[in-house]
Amino acid sequence: MQFGFTYHRPASVIELCELLNRYGAKCKILAGGTDLIVDIRAGLKKYDYIVDIKNIPELNELSFSKQKGLSIGAAVTCSQLIEDSTAQKKYHLLCECAETIASYPLRNRATIVGNIVNASPCADTAPGLLCLDAQVLIKSSSGEKTIALKDFFEGVKKVKLAPNEFVSKIIVPPASAEAKGAYMKLKRIKGHDLSLVSVAMAVIKKNIIRVAIASAAPTPVILPDFSKNTKVDEIINVALKTVKPIDDIRSSKDYRLHMIGVYIKRLYEQLIK
Numbered sequence: 001m002q003f004g005f006t007y008h009r010p011a012s013v014i015e016l017c018e019l020l021n022r023y024g025a026k027c028k029i030l031a032g033g034t035d036l037i038v039d040i041r042a043g044l045k046k047y048d049y050i051v052d053i054k055n056i057p058e059l060n061e062l063s064f065s066k067q068k069g070l071s072i073g074a075a076v077t078c079s080q081l082i083e084d085s086t087a088q089k090k091y092h093l094l095c096e097c098a099e100t101i102a103s104y105p106l107r108n109r110a111t112i113v114g115n116i117v118n119a120s121p122c123a124d125t126a127p128g129l130l131c132l133d134a135q136v137l138i139k140s141s142s143g144e145k146t147i148a149l150k151d152f153f154e155g156v157k158k159v160k161l162a163p164n165e166f167v168s169k170i171i172v173p174p175a176s177a178e179a180k181g182a183y184m185k186l187k188r189i190k191g192h193d194l195s196l197v198s199v200a201m202a203v204i205k206k207n208i209i210r211v212a213i214a215s216a217a218p219t220p221v222i223l224p225d226f227s228k229n230t231k232v233d234e235i236i237n238v239a240l241k242t243v244k245p246i247d248d249i250r251s252s253k254d255y256r257l258h259m260i261g262v263y264i265k266r267l268y269e270q271l272i273k
């Protein structure tokens, strides 16, 4: 068969680790499949083994605690997050970002972790997660480690993950809970579309301004923290010096740069003024 692969559906993290150890780079994890299956069907990628993680109870957990913050398991879909009242109340910015992903049926399958591991420069949850200082919990048979999301992205569709490792969850720390924030995404059409450029802004603990930008560099970008007194023009200057947009089928570089300035100004007026 043209797309032939052997399908595995482990029921535990131990079983998942065994499969990743056994097959290494010949296998790939399947979460919602909205990126992976599209690539396989298009002939862009080929794997001998596909390992579906949706049957692992631990990876389906979405929880919040005052000590640990929001924990988003690897099989948690965008819709589950959006429909969770605690996530909406405490991490509204992230839910707002997830709501802009494609369409309702797609969000019912697509996971937050898949959006991050796929590492598209235009991943819609990335700007919100970066503003909220999200951490990535990586596991393998040798143990686990936590890495800041901003250090997880390596390039276009590249993340710091060895073939025997997987992302177990994303943790959004309690320090970012109840942050005031908003997300602006520019598209070619009013319906669902990937962004030409997008900007998230958050006010953390009432005195730090964080700005993250997608579709404007090989990876989503987080700017250094700004104090609440920073003038908007200074934030725009830093943003325009940091991003490296390109001309492509969706937009020109100049239009992207222009809209980054426009969105930062609008978000600043909405959240800070």
Ligand SMILES: Cc1cc2nc3c(=O)[nH]c(=O)nc-3n(C[C@H](O)[C@H](O)[C@H](O)COP(=O)(O)OP(=O)(O)OC[C@H]3O[C@@H](n4cnc5c(N)ncnc54)[C@H](O)[C@@H]3O)c2cc1C
Residues within 6 Å of the ligand: 028, 029, 030, 031, 032, 033, 034, 035, 036, 037, 038, 053, 074, 100, 101, 102, 103, 106, 109, 110, 111, 112, 113, 114, 115, 116, 117, 118, 122, 123, 124, 125, 161, 165, 166, 167, 168, 192, 193, 194, 195
């Ligand atoms: C029609 C359409 C519209 C779309 N619109 C948008 C949009 O508006 N905005 C946007 O950001 N994206 C969009 N996407 C892309 C996609 O839906 C998202 O990136 C989605 O969140 C991916 O999640 P998934 O669970 O489907 O990932 P999958 O396809 O299952 O996996 C994606 C990649 O991550 C790896 N992976 C997944 N989970 C793990 C894990 N736990 N550990 C290690 N590796 C893992 C997989 O092996 C694969 O390489 C769209 C896709 C389609 C088909």
